[in-house]
Amino acid sequence: MHGSATPLSASAASAWLLVLLCAASGAYCLLRVRRADRRARGTAAGEAVMGFGMAAMAVPSGTGPWGPQILLAVCCGASVHALWLLRGGGHHAHHLVGTLAMAYMALSATAGHGHGRAGLPLVTGALLLYYSGYVLLGGARLAAAGGAPYAAAGPGGRGADGAGELVRACRLAMGMGMLAMLLSM
Template identity: 45%
Template sequence: MHGPSLVSWLLAVLTAASGGYCLSRLRRAPCARAGEAARPRRLRAHESDLAEGLMGCGMAAMAVTGTAVPGEVWAWVYGPPAVLLLLAALRRPARRAHRLHHAVGALAMTYMALAMTAGQGHAGHHATGGSPALTGALLAYFGGYALWSGSRLLSGSAGAVPVASAGLPRACRLSVVIGMFAMLLTM
């Protein structure tokens, strides 16, 4: 990631905390005895937590390591989950939009990693990598998603965030999206 190192470290802390929280939510048992009707919902929540945890921790690692890790490695980390999420969204209509959002995030991570590698330049000069049109489209998508998600977060119970219910997971998802926007902005 180009830009001041303080911004990289702050982004790394924010996304690592969000990703760590999402991964910690995986410890809940998906097959708890609350009933068979609740089981599919818990499995979808685990899928979402896993995707968001992977994105958050990966963004933290990318922000800190920069180009020290080759872009091809990151492409192999994020490419297969993107393909799996795209296939799952096409095969199952339940939560299609959510899976597509995670697939776009994984594809954006792959794109950023490959663009950073391609744009390293020579003799210490930083060249910009990636397509300006694609970067702009991703910025528009994640910026719009951040505004939509933030408004949903604040609209619950007269502006107060219900932390015990869905407020904290939504806030973590929002911070990961804001981190993605910031990383795209510095490309």
């Protein structure tokens, strides 16, 4: 969703850093799937799909096999999965918004609106507001958790939602990545 893949451009360097950040978050979430109990496995799997999907979307244009049509199909499949998991409540509503936002960006790219061109201003603006709020709230929660004694978070350093500080940091990183991609539209 970024500019050209020129090796010396600042835009390409920031795009590749975003790819790395999202892929690392996705890999960590994939590791969480293996360790999680049955109930938390769906959330971790959804976050892994989001991380890897965002990494694929952040690849500078003209690089790699990821065409907008493939990304659109993957994002739509992830949206259906998030909708299925939504029946359990919790963090899955955010996954649904995220997968729909990624499908929207992929659709904008297939329609010739991506890579620096705006999608629908109302949809883009609403998503920008959502992710700005998500990032600010997530950052505040992470800062508050960092200030509290580690043992106060409960067994294993996990908070009430079952997420440790590293999980919250990954969620925050992916939220910032989504915000950056939306800003580049």
